Amino acid sequence: MGKGVSGIIVAGGKSSRFGSPKAFAEKDGIPFYQHTIAAMEPLVESIVLVSSSELITKFTSEGTSVKIITDNPDIAGQGPLAGIYSGMEHLTSEWYFISPIDIPFINTRTYEILLEHIGAGKEAIVPIVNGRMEPLISIFHYSIKEKIKEQLRCNELAPRQLFQNSQVAYVEIDDADPFRNINYQEDLERYIKTREGGS
Numbered sequence: 001m002g003k004g005v006s007g008i009i010v011a012g013g014k015s016s017r018f019g020s021p022k023a024f025a026e027k028d029g030i031p032f033y034q035h036t037i038a039a040m041e042p043l044v045e046s047i048v049l050v051s052s053s054e055l056i057t058k059f060t061s062e063g064t065s066v067k068i069i070t071d072n073p074d075i076a077g078q079g080p081l082a083g084i085y086s087g088m089e090h091l092t093s094e095w096y097f098i099s100p101i102d103i104p105f106i107n108t109r110t111y112e113i114l115l116e117h118i119g120a121g122k123e124a125i126v127p128i129v130n131g132r133m134e135p136l137i138s139i140f141h142y143s144i145k146e147k148i149k150e151q152l153r154c155n156e157l158a159p160r161q162l163f164q165n166s167q168v169a170y171v172e173i174d175d176a177d178p179f180r181n182i183n184y185q186e187d188l189e190r191y192i193k194t195r196e197g198g199s
Ligand SMILES: Nc1nc2c(ncn2[C@@H]2O[C@H](COP(=O)(O)OP(=O)(O)OP(=O)(O)O)[C@@H](O)[C@H]2O)c(=O)[nH]1
Pocket: 010, 011, 012, 013, 014, 015, 016, 017, 018, 022, 050, 051, 052, 071, 076, 077, 078, 079, 080, 082, 083, 084, 099, 100, 101, 102, 136, 183
């Protein structure tokens, strides 16, 4: 069993609401997925980015130690849980930092807040951002892997369902900005405008 914390970036979504693969949309001239990598890299021992066979050749790990893989074919395309499970199969670790690729406002400090809550007996550290749970920006203990497997087997694909029978530390966070995920083109335009207005 490897020690410490590894990163799993789920990056195999269809981006149907956004209209083009979100991972490669840009903020400040940098693709979204690279914002996730940059924020996470200082905190973890290794990172695996899990995508689909359609998208995988478009990612580059140049200048980073990120490993890029596809979902395990047996569960491919079953949503973020499939990506997380495939990442856990690939990387052995005690803890996993989970992150999507559609949060380009994320920064290392924000991830650090979650890391501070790791501890014995816990299975997941999950942020509650302005009252809303963000299950895909969480830290999972390796013991969650078997629960994900069981959920996938039952075709229960909602990540939040994982927490019903798990020891979860919920971390309240009020400053929502870095956690805001981009689902639509308008989301990105709105957040950039808010930032410009605020600075
Ligand atoms: N590896 C992997 N990642 C996924 C899969 N489905 C979603 N993701 C990732 O999970 C995160 C959240 O995805 P969503 O925004 O809910 O879904 P999406 O398919 O990207 O977007 P919509 O089609 O608009 O719902 C993103 O980082 C996605 O890339 C999947 O089947 N496999």
